[in-house]
Amino acid sequence: MSLRHAILALLDVEPGSGYDLNTRFKRSVGFFWHASHQQVYKELHALLEAGLVECEEELQSGKPARKVYELTAEGERALDAWLAEEAAYLKIRDPLLVKVFAGKRLPPAALAAELARHRAQHEKTLATYRELDAMIAGLPPRRRARYVYPQQTLRMGIHYEQAWLAWCAECVRDLGLATIVAGDEA
Amino acid sequence: MSLRHAILALLDVEPGSGYDLNTRFKRSVGFFWHASHQQVYKELHALLEAGLVECEEELQSGKPARKVYELTAEGERALDAWLAEEAAYLKIRDPLLVKVFAGKRLPPAALAAELARHRAQHEKTLATYRELDAMIAGLPPRRRARYVYPQQTLRMGIHYEQAWLAWCAECVRDLGLATIVAGDEA
DNA sequence: AAACGCATGTAAGCAGTTACATGATTAG
DNA sequence: CTAATCATGTAACTGCTTACATGCGTTT
Numbered sequence: 001m002s003l004r005h006a007i008l009a010l011l012d013v014e015p016g017s018g019y020d021l022n023t024r025f026k027r028s029v030g031f032f033w034h035a036s037h038q039q040v041y042k043e044l045h046a047l048l049e050a051g052l053v054e055c056e057e058e059l060q061s062g063k064p065a066r067k068v069y070e071l072t073a074e075g076e077r078a079l080d081a082w083l084a085e086e087a088a089y090l091k092i093r094d095p096l097l098v099k100v101f102a103g104k105r106l107p108p109a110a111l112a113a114e115l116a117r118h119r120a121q122h123e124k125t126l127a128t129y130r131e132l133d134a135m136i137a138g139l140p141p142r143r144r145a146r147y148v149y150p151q152q153t154l155r156m157g158i159h160y161e162q163a164w165l166a167w168c169a170e171c172v173r174d175l176g177l178a179t180i181v182a183g184d185e186a
Numbered sequence: 187m188s189l190r191h192a193i194l195a196l197l198d199v200e201p202g203s204g205y206d207l208n209t210r211f212k213r214s215v216g217f218f219w220h221a222s223h224q225q226v227y228k229e230l231h232a233l234l235e236a237g238l239v240e241c242e243e244e245l246q247s248g249k250p251a252r253k254v255y256e257l258t259a260e261g262e263r264a265l266d267a268w269l270a271e272e273a274a275y276l277k278i279r280d281p282l283l284v285k286v287f288a289g290k291r292l293p294p295a296a297l298a299a300e301l302a303r304h305r306a307q308h309e310k311t312l313a314t315y316r317e318l319d320a321m322i323a324g325l326p327p328r329r330r331a332r333y334v335y336p337q338q339t340l341r342m343g344i345h346y347e348q349a350w351l352a353w354c355a356e357c358v359r360d361l362g363l364a365t366i367v368a369g370d371e372a
Numbered sequence: 373a374a375a376c377g378c379a380t381g382t383a384a385g386c387a388g389t390t391a392c393a394t395g396a397t398t399a400g
Numbered sequence: 401c402t403a404a405t406c407a408t409g410t411a412a413c414t415g416c417t418t419a420c421a422t423g424c425g426t427t428t
Contacts, residue, residue, distance in 0.1 A: 001415070002281040009288035019379055029287055032278040039416060041381060063424065064379045083292050087282040087300060089307045092218040092346055095188040096273040100342075101215055102195035103335035106269050114273060121275045149289035152360060156286075156353045160278055163349035167342045174338065187387070205407055225388060227409060249396065250407045376427075382420080389414075398405075 004043055006033050008071065008079040011053060015070035018044055028150055031129070031157050044069055052078050100171070112177040119168040126161035129154055190229055192219050194257065194265040197239060201256035204230050214336055217315070217343050230255055238264050286357070298363040305354040312347035315340055 006029045010021055021044075022037045029035075044067075047053045052075035058066040071079070096118055103111055133154050136147045172178055192215045196207055207230075208223045215221075230253075233239045238261035244252040257265070282304055289297055319340050322333045358364055 002284050003415080005281075006284045006287075009284060012288060012291065017379080018381090029284065030277075032280060032283045034277055034279065034416095036417070037379095038381075038418090042416095045381095060379090064381095064422095066379070079288065080291060083285055083288060084296065086303065087280075087285050089282075089304060090280050091216075091220055091311075092343065093220065093279075094218060094273075094276050095191075096275075097218045097339045097342055098188050098192045098195060098215065099269055099273050101192075101336050101339050102198060102265065102269060103338070105198065105266060110270065117272065118275060125277075148361065150287050152289070152353075152357050153283045153287050155356060155360075156283055156350075157278065159349040159353045160346075163345040164342075167345045170341060171338050174341075175334065189387075203407080204409090205405095220388095222389070223407095224390090224409075228388090231409095246407090250394090250409095252407070374428085376425100378423100378425085380422085384417105384419085386417080387415090389412105391410105391412085393410080394408085396406085398403100400401100400403080 002033060003035055003039060004047065005079065005082045006035070007040065007043055007047065008052065008075055008082075011069060011071045012076070012079060015068055017058075017066045017068050019066070021069075027132075029153075032153060047075070051075075103175070108175070108177055109180050111175070112172065112180040115168050115172055115177065119165060122161045122164040122168070126158065126165065129157045129161065133158065188219060189221055189225060190233065191265065191268045192221070193226065193229055193233065194238065194261055194268075197255060197257045198262070198265060201254055203244075203252045203254050205252070207255075213318075215339075218339060233261070237261075289361070294361070294363055295366050297361070298358065298366040301354050301358055301363065305351060308347045308350045308354070312344065312351065315343045315347065319344065 006025075007021060010016070010024055010029060016024065018037070018041045021040050022035070025035050025040065044053065044055075048055055048069070052072060053069045054072050056068050056070070058068055060066060096114070099106070099114065100111070133151065136144060136151050136154070139147070192211075193207060196202070196210055196215060202210065204223070204227045207226050208221070211219075211221050211226065230239065230241075234241055234255070238258060239255045240258050242254050242256070244254055246252060282300070285292070285300065286297070319337065322330060322337050322340070325333070
C-alpha cells in the first residue's frame with residue numbers, strides 16, 4: 001500500500017492534478033514504484049474521501065477541468081505516521097529470474113537473446129538515472145538542497161541497474177553464451 | 187502471474203506436495219519470488235483444474251494425506267510456452283525508497299535507525315546466499331551441473347544485496363547520518 | 373490525416389495478503 | 401508444557417492490471 005504514500009509524498013513536495021502526478025511519477029518516484037494513471041486517479045479519489053487531500057477545480061477553456069489536489073493537515077499527519085513505521089524488507093521478485101531458474105529447458109540462443117534484451121534496457125535506464133543525477137549535481141546549492149533525499153533514491157536506482165548489468169555479464173560468461181549471437185535463435 | 191510459472195518450474199525439477207513446494211520455495215525461487223503457503227495451495231488447485239499438473243494422494247497415518255503434484259505433458263508445454271515469451275522488465279518497487287524520498291519529514295535518527303535495520307537484513311540475506319553459493323561450488327561436478335541455472339539466480343541475489351549494502355553506506359555518508367546513533371531516536 | 377499531449381475517468385478481473393481454521397507428532 | 405514440524409485449506413479483502421471510454425488542441 002505504498003502507492004498511497006508515494007502520492008502523499010509527492011503532494012507534500014508540491015500540489016498537483018492527477019495528470020501532474022502521473023508525469024511527476026514518471027520522472028521521480030516512478031523509478032522505483034510504478035503507477036498507472038488509472039491507479040493514481042483512483043487513489044486520489046480514495047484519499048479525498050478519507051480527507052487526506054483536498055481538491056480545487058481549475059476550469060480551462062477547451063480542456064477538461066484540472067483538479068488540483070493538496071495535502072490537508074490530516075494528510076500530513078498520515079504521511080508522518082506512515083514514515084514512522086518500519087518499512088517492510090522486500091526481495092527482488094523478477095520474472096526473468098524465474099526464467100533463468102528454469103533455463104535448462106530453454107534453447108541457449110533464446111536465453112542469450114533474452115539476456116541481451118534485458119541488458120540493453122538496464123543500460124538505458126542506467127543512462128537516464130546518471131543524467132538526472134548529473135543534472136541535480138549541476139544545480140546551484142540552494143536548489144540542489146531540495147533534492148538531497150530524492151537524489152538518494154536515484155542513487156539506489158544506479159546501484160540497482162549496475163547490479164543487473166554486472167550479473168548479465170557474469171551470466172553470459174558462466175553459462176557459455178558469449179559466442180552465441182542473438183540472431184541465431186531461429 | 188509468475189507464481190504459476192515458478193511452481194511449474196519447481197515441479198519440473200522434481201514432483202512434490204504443496205508443503206514440499208513451500209519449503210523448496212523458501213530456499214530457492216523464494217529468494218527472488220515470495221509466495222505464501224495459501225497462495226501456493228490455491229495455485230496448485232488452479233493448475234490441477236487447468237490440467238497442467240496431476241495429483242496423487244499419499245495416505246499417511248496420523249497426518250493429513252500428502253498430495254503429490256507432478257507436471258503433465260500439457261504442463262510442460264505451458265512452461266515452455268511461457269519461457270519462450272519475453273520476460274517483462276521490472277523496476278525496484280521498494281517502500282523504503284518511498285520513505286527516503288520523503289526523508290526530509292523524518293527525524294534524522296529515525297532514518298538512521300531504519301537504514302541500519304535494513305542494512306542488517308541485507309547483510310544477513312547476503313550471508314545465506316553466499317553460503318548456498320559456496321555449498322553448490324563444493325558439490326561434485328555431476329551434481330553441481332544440476333544447479334548451474336538456479337545458481338545464476340543466486341548470483342543475482344548476491345549482486346542485489348551488495349547493491350543495497352553499498353547504497354546504505356553511501357546514504358548514511360551523504361545524508362550525514364554517520365554520527366547519529368540509532369538509540370538517539372527517542 | 374494522423375499522431376501526440378492534455379485531462380479525466382469506469383468496469384472487470386486477477387494476483388496476492390491477512391486472518392482464520394484444524395489437528396496429530398515430535399523435540400526441547 | 402510449549403513450540404515447532406508436518407499437512408492442509410477457506411474467506412474476505414485489497415491493490416493493481418487490462419481493457420474500454422471520451423474529447424479538444426496542436427504539431428507533423
